[in-house]
Structures are given as structure tokens and as C-alpha cells.
Amino acid sequence: MLLAVRKFAKSWVAAVLIGLLVISFALFGINDVFKGGTSNYVVTAGSRKVSTADFKREFDNFRKGAEQQVGQPITSEMAAANGLDTRVMNEVATREAFGEMLSKIGVKPSDSLITRELQKIPAFFDQVSGRFDKNLYGQRLKDNGLTPPAFEVIMRDQVAENHLASAMANGLRVPRAYTALGAIYGLESRDVGYFTVDPRNVVAPALPTDAQLTELMKENAAALTRPEFRVLTVVRFSPTMVSANLPIDPAELQKRYEFRKDTLSRPETRSLVQIPVKDAASAQAVAARLAKGEAPGAIAKSLGVDAIDYADKPRTAIADPKVGLAAFTLPAGQIAPVQGDLGFAVIRVSKITPGQAVTLEQIRPQLEAELRKDAAAEKVYEMTQAYDDAHGGGANLAESAKKANVPVFTIGPVTAQGAGLDGQPVSGVNPKLLASAFALPQGGESEVEEAGNGEYYALRVEKITPKSLPPLAEVKPQLVRVWMMREMVKRLQTKADALAARVKKGETLEAVAASIGARVGRATSIDRQNAGQNRVLSRDALIKTFGAKSGEVYTAEAATFGLVVAKLEAIRAPTGPTLARITEESRPQMTEAIFREIQADAQKAAATLVKVKTYPNNARVAIGLEPLDPKKDAKAPQTEKTK
Template sequence: MLQSMRDNLKGTAAIIVAAFFGFIMVIGGIDFFTGASGGSADAVAEVNGEKITNLDLQRAIQNRRAMIMNQYGENVPADLLSDEQLREPVLQQLVNSAVMRQAAEEGGMAMSTAAVDREIVQIPGFQVNGQYDKQTLNMWLAQNRFTMAGFRQIMERDLVLQQYADAVTDSAFTTRANAEEIVAISMEERDFDYVVIPVEPLLSEVQVSDEEIQQYYDANQNAFARPEQVAIEYIELKPEMFAANIEVSDQDVRAQYEQEVKGFEASERRRAAHILLEEPTPEVIEEIQGKLAAGEDFAELAKSYSDDFGSRDQGGDLGFTSGDVFPEAFEDALAALEVGQVSAPVQTESGTHLIKLVEVAGSEPPTFEERADAIRKQLQNAEAEREFVGALSRLADLAYNADSLAGPAQELGVKVQTTGLFGRQGGVGIAGNSQVIDAAFAPEVMLDGNTSDVLNLSNEHSLVLRVLEHKPEGTYPLDEVREQIAERLKREKASEQLAQDAEALKKQLEGGAQFAALAEQKDLTLETSDGTRRGGMGQRGEIVEQAFHLPAPQSGDSLLSAFATDSGDRVVLQLREVRPGELSRQSKEQREALMQQLASMTGTSELAAVQQYLKTEADVEINR
């Protein structure tokens, strides 16, 4: 069914945007499919003799497109998704990935089979209800034309690259002097007082003539430019639009449940932990086995002895397997154990394992009562999918050459919807979708009055549209902006009047008057702002910004400033003291967090420099 196919596609997207691959792509400039050669031998680039094939590039482009769609949804600009737009940056990422991976391999970096398998089972896209699901992985491998061995190889190479990136970034550091310099600026504090002289009470007293409005309008035509605009009507189709009218009988639900029970396969999953010894000696193995026999905790021994850095801090825990996650010798040994039992030494490519069976989890088919609601919804959605596909196949024929969309909408049992005017930058709701905008402004639709082609906004969202109203580019008529201009001119006039009051107040303060007494005399509220740091929203943010623009006053003195806010209010501000931020005044946790953040920024910068150096030194050939 379409729904199950789409669920699989969603699973694939979840895999692509998993945090593990996100780290590699952001830090290392690598794509998830890097190195997945095969299928197409046409090389689009060579890096030190290693080919990047056209299939590598196409898979990487598909992955980048999926990431963009996941980030922006249906409203992603169409030009961001084109092959032409994506090809060059993605190809450069593949080259960057290759030079770093080659450097890692030349440096002797490697990843154990156990570590690779552990990463695979932890990928969210391969899990169902928080547990690794073999069938989901196999479906994904088939859809993307991968073998398990090929996928493991890609994972191993990418994990090695991450290891290389970590080696660079984790070694970065910052000095205390750098931290102190940054803190001095970013955490600077200022003490100041201020009053706000409001413009609002004066607005009713200010008069603006029609001549002044006309003059302002004539002198500021650019401010009243009106973009080309359209308003549209449209029919949209979604499966859920049909689901509400579909009834599913109890008999159909029961029949579907019986089918599920017949096809249900009870499975047994085993949770493993291990102690990995890459180059063990008989003495070490005997020592560990002796401690286990004496009753020492397996998890604590794993922390002390295991060479698997990824699992030893978790007591050697590797998670669940259905019998196909780990190497064959490992799985065979695990299958022979009872819960709590530890195996004899098992040899694999990774080294020697002491394996413990932690837990066995089985499964039984759910009861009819547990599944009934889900099955009913599943059948309802399946029928809605069929109706959606049927309506979609008829939509283009019904809408073609229609004078309006009312007839096609009635035929399909849906409603015609409309939008207000919007420009090429888009509007609200459906008018913000790039495909809708492009279709609405296409000459054959906007000017010739034709109905658009069917727009597939997603797998489950399609529509057609017609333009109801078209306004060419021009200038808003004066009548439409008259009130806006009048309001602006009133505020400007009133603010100019207040400027005289603000300057007079400032002069009195310069003459030695007390700020508090003057504020009370003029019925103003004196605001005191001590220990103020940069930032803020609205008018408060404007005032803080002005306070930080002033130079630091001399000891014992203060600095005065009078200025207007965006609303036209006038502010008189007295800056009393400036204190640079001090690292020593921060808590231990804050200092550690700051040093770590600065080191991380340094590490990212150094990694970019290393990458650029490797690329400069590499023999790179691009086939255009």
C-alpha cells in the first residue's frame, strides 16, 4: 500500500538525518553515501587516484536534497533542490571527505567490527519502538541497492573519518588570556539611569495637512512601491480529506487481524555484553576468567579490561541482536549461552571476546483488543489512499480548460479555497509554498487565465490553482497609504517638539541638577539600570544599545545622552559606570563551559584548516 511505502520513505529520511551522520556532514564535509561505489563506473572526480563515481555523486545529491526537505518542509525554495544547484557543493564535500578519510587511513586509524555493528543497531531509522529491527534495515538496504557488507564498509570508513575529526578538534585548546579578553567585552556591565518622555500624549494635538501628506508621498515613492501580486483559487487533495467519510466494518477489522496473526513470526532477541581484547595474552584471559569465577562484576571488568572504547564505559553492553548483527562466531557463541552466563574466548576479526548474555526478549502476537483500533485506522487510511489516488488521477482532466474550479471541486467532493493577494516573495499558508508561487506567476496561468498543472507538493499533498486577480507592479495609491503617512508625520512632529524638552533636561543635568528631583518635577519615571549587559528587545533594547555606544566615563563623572526611539519617544540617559567583564567573577561551572566552548570553536577552525591543507596537497581531478 502507498501508506507503507511512504512510511518506509520516512524511515529513510530519519536515517539520513541521524545525529551521527549530521556530525560527520557538518564537521567533516562528508556525505552519508561517500565511498559507495558501484553501478556507474563513470568517475566525476579522482582524489589521489581514488575515484568518486557518478553514482556516489547522485546518491550524495539525493541525501542533501532529503536533508533540505527535512529542514524546510514543503516550503523549501525549488531552486535549492535542483541538481544544478546541489551538484558543485556536494561534489566538493565528497572531495573534502576523501582527502580527510585518506589521511585518517594513512595515520593507521581503524574501527573494530563490533564498534561498526553497534553504531548500526543504534541508528534511529533502523529501530522500531526504540529497538533495533532487522526487517527495517533490510528494507532500507534493498531500496538503496546496498548489501550488508557494503553498508558496513561505508559505516567503517565514516566512523574512521569521525575519529580523525575528533583527533583534531579534541586536541584544540584556548588560553586563559583569550577567555579573559572575550569575557571583558561580552560580559561588560554598565550602570545608568534614564527617563522616557512619551510621544503618545502629543499625537492628538499635532495636525498634519493634506498638502504635507501629498508632499511626503511624492518625495518617498520608493517607500510605497507595490510588487506584482496575485490572488488564487485552488483545489488541494490529501488522503486525510477522504478518511473522515470512510467506515470500516468490525468484520473487516477481524479479518485483517487474523491475517496478521497467521503471518506473525515469534522472534527472540538477545542482549549481549562483551569484553574485547584486541591482542590478548593467555595470562590476561586467565586473569579475567578467574575474577569472573570469583564473582566479580562483568561490567566493572569490561570497564577495566575491554579494548572496545565505545562499549566499555557501558559495562560492555552492545544492545540486542536477532542473530544477524554481529559476526557469525560471536552470534553462535551468544546463542549457546544462558542468561547471565559468560562464554569461553571467541575469536573474530576484531580480536578475542568474552561474551555475556544479559537478557533474552521474546514476542507474542498482540490480542485483537490491542490491535483493533490500529487496524481500523490502517484500513481506513488504506481506503483513503485509494480514493486519494483516484481523485488525483481525475484532477488534471477535470481542471483542464475549466472556467473555474467550482465544477471540478464538486465532482471530487472537495472545497475550492482561495487566498488573498500575495507577491513573488510569497504570502501566508499555501501562498508561501515555492511551487505554488512559481505556478501562480507563470505567464500561462497569471496572464492567459489557464489552470495550472497538478502540483505535487509532497507524496500526500497535491493541488491545482487558477489566478482570480492580478495586480501589476506599481505604486500604492495615496488613499491606501494616507493614514500610514499621517501617523508617521504626526510622530515626527511630536518627537521634534519633545527633542527640545529632552535637550533642556540634559542641560539641567549637566549643570549639576539631581536626576531624581528633575524626573519627579516633570512627572517622569526615573528608571535605574545597574549591572546591565548587552542585549534586549523592543524599546528597552534600543535604550541598552545606546548606553553601550557611549564611551566609558572618567572616574567619578558621568556621561549624558538624549536620543529618539523608533516610536518617537525621547530618552535622556545618564551613564554612571562601566565595568569590564571578569573571568574570575564567573562561577567554576561558567568558566569551564566558556573554556570548553572557546576550545570547540578553535577546534572547528583548526579542522577546517587541516581539511584545506590536505586538499591543497592532494592530487584532485574534477571531470566537468
């Protein structure tokens, strides 16, 4: 299929079709050709609308951040499978709704305020003057897929939100009683008495019958069922298979050297100082002052400008081409006035480091590797063509591989996730190859598919082993252990419940514990800060301890295999001075937490107030995926999804 597409793309029919598409785009626009004039929005929030192009920019920025965190590329398919497209869409919808609500209630920053805020952003400063540069501002926005009006809307929303948040936060402080309750909750300590019920205190269960094990297997069929396995025959077309033995043409090597030598050579560098001046007369005066030994910085300061220092820079690093030409013409130590494209200047060259031209022998290994890589790619293409021609002519995979002089190898048994019979990863597979393999029937053969990095593959499904439960005899030892453990836990729980009932009726912990030969232990002064350091009680027991009332009796998992019967013996509130101190110290954090909740509620209210709507399928189309339901989002507003 891949090679057929290549051939078709070179044909006259493809050229005519491309020409017709170009005419269609010119007459009707790209969106109209593909969408038929349907809605092009991903989010609408009152007067605000987020187009598919805007959403794609937001999604791409989010994906780049996610890729940096996980350290690997994230495809649109992977992102959608993990709900990232929906997450970004909802975040955009929340932001746009809140911005629309702020505008409706009159929180609107003035144009002059937005201008001042923009001019504070260092990314838009000219490196020479250190001031806001309007041209640089426009270029930086363009590089990030933004326009000044669009960016200023974002700035306006941020400033408005910050002003509202500051006004609310400055007047918000939670009551002391509120933080006092939190302090009491966090600082109260508890005492618990307990004893352990272990397997020695119950009758061991008898070994299970095969019927019982079969029933256990059925109950856990989802966990025990083995996945489908497939055995594959694979043909791989890889540059590494052919690159090592490819000869290097000396003429091609020389040609590549001539083309690359300038970029691989080390250019001449110079250190110099440049002082901007307003005219030729000023240039002559500054040159004279430099010649007398006056410091460039002092001269520049007296003129109200900044001296520009270039330290070991190539000619291309100098902003003004004419100044660069003059600087790389002067001998070291010389001073010269220059009329550049950006105005007059005076330069003084202090250091010259000669360049070094790279020789063919110095970069021969690198160039030979490049040539072999290119030749290998061409050879792989020829091999795929030979295979595709044979396969298209009726030959099977093995016969086609033989005609293309490409080896075949067997993979598997392997699951759709790439694991073998032992559960370990199988070498030689990747997600794309597995997807192809598990989309074919037994005996089915794929076309030549691209694997990435210049590699291709074709495969045949030799055998399919359907998913199934293993034979009982094969997993009987494991099932016996599980069954015995489960029955033991049931008996322990029954015993612990009976003992706990005796304590609840009035018997002491000591008396009940002694009846099974156990001893009572006590954990005192447990609070929510030190509970994590407790090694005597299990996590389950600690959770139940903090959920119990004073005097309550309960059972919980023990720290070792078994259960504990426990009684909460005391609850102590923190002392007055400590409570007062913690109450005051926690007020800022509690206030901040309350403010975050208010902010979240305000954003939810904004979505309702402005009737924000999202178009999930348009979001999928924006990132290059097919809509889940092509009819949805493509008809009219009645199919919109209201948040």
C-alpha cells in the same frame, strides 16, 4: 499534459525508446548517457573526491535530520531555496580538506586501531552473541548507502581528528591575564544618572498636507504596495468527492479478505528457552539436565554459551527456521533437542498463546474503506481522462468540467503566497496550485495537474489585478499617524540633543532636567549579568551605557515613548577576591573557546593548503535539480570554484 504522458507511456513508441535507453545504459553507463563523460564530482580536495552519489547520500541524511526538527517534509527545491545544498557541500568540503591535511602531515591511524574502534560500535553487534558481526556490519552500511571502505575512511578521519584535538587540548591553557580581562569586562558595574524628554516637552507638529502624505507614501512604496491578486476558476478531482457513494462488490470484498486475513490475524505466540550446543550428544545431555529441573541459565553458563529466551514471540521471530518449526510443534512444558540450520540446540516450551484468526465481519469496515479508496482513485482517473479528452478537443475549462461531471468553484482574489484581500490565508489552495495559477496569463487555462494524495486539479485565470499602491484616501489615517509620530521623534531628538549639549558644557543633570520640569533618576551597580533585569532603562540605553566612558553624556530611547539624556557617573571594577575566583573558574571555558577558534582556523587553512574545489551545479544535479548555469561545472577544471 499528465494524461498525455500516461497514454504515451503505454504506447509502442515508448517501449522502443525505453529499449534503446536500456541498451545505451548497458554499453556506456548511465552517467555517460546523461553527462557525456563530464566531471561527476561535487568536491575535490587533493587526492580525495566526493562523487554526486556520495553527496546525495550526505544531503539526504542532512535533510532527514532537518525534517525531524521542523516536523514536515523538505523538498529538494525548498532545501536549495534556503541554501541547504550549499551548506552541506561546504561542510563536506571542509571535512574532506581537513582529512586530507591530516593525512599529509602524517596523522594516520593504524589499521589495527581502526579495526578496534569499529568493533566497539554497538550497531554492529550480533544480538545473540553480543559480539561484532562482520555480516551485520556490511548490511548496516549497505542500508545507509555506504561500503566498508568508504565508512572506514570516515572512521579514520574521525580518529585522526580526535587524536590531534586531544593532543592540542591537553597542552592548551589560556593565560590567567586573559581570563582576568574577561572577568573584569563581565563583572564591572556602572552608575548612570538620567532624565526623560517626552512629548510634553516639545511643540506638537501640525497635521500633514496631502502632498506630504503622498511623499511619505512614495518613500515607503515597497511596504505599502499591494501584491498582485488573481481570481481563479478551479476544477478539483478528489477521491473524497466520489468515495462515499461507491458501491462495494461482495466478491471483491471476499477476495480482499482472503488476501489480507493472514496479515491481519493474530498469530500464535510461544515462550521458550533455547540453549545452543555443539553436537547431538551434548543436546541429549542438556535435555536430560533440563528434564531434571536444572535452570537453563546455569546450564548455558556451564557450557560457555548464553541461553536465548523468547517471550510471547511468533514463529517468525525465531532466528533458526528449523528451531522455530520444532518449537511450534511441541506441547507446553516439553523439551526437545533440535538440529537447526545454525547448529544444534535444545529447546523447552513454557507457554503457548493460541492465535486468533480475524473474521470478515471484524475487518469489514477496514476492507470496505480500502476498496472504496481504490475505486475512488479509479473513478478520479476516469474523470480526469474525460476532462482531458474534452479540453484537448477544444472545450474550455467550464465546458470540459461539465462533460466530466465535475463541479467548478471560484478562488480569490488571492496572492501568490495564498493570502486574500484581508491578508488571511485563502482556503482551497496549495503552493503547487498557486505556482500554476501565477504562471498563466489572464484567460489562460492549465492542463490537469497532480495535487498529491490522489487528487488532481485544473484551473483558469479569470482576472489579474496588478500590484499597486492603494489610493491615498484609503490609507490616509494610517499615514497621518506615521507622519505625526516621525515628526514627534525628530522634535524629541532635537530637544534631547540640545539638553545633552548643556550637560556637556558643565551644567548639572539636575539643573538641566529642572528646566523642562523633569526629575533626575539614577540606576546604580548595573553590570552585564543584571542588566537584563533592569526595567527602568531601555535596551538602547543599557547598550549605550556599557559603551560609554566615565563622565560621557549621551541620549537614548526611553523605556516609554520619549528619549533620555544620560550621564555615565561611575565605573567600578570587581573586587580582588571575586576577580581571582572568577578568573580561575572561567579558564576552562575560555580555553575551550580559544580551542574552537583554533580548530576553525585550522579547517580554513586546510582548505587553502589542499586547494579544495567545489562544483555547485553538480551538487544541484545530485539532488535532482537543474544546474543554475548548465555551462558551469560541466566543462573542465578551469570552471571549478576554489574555496
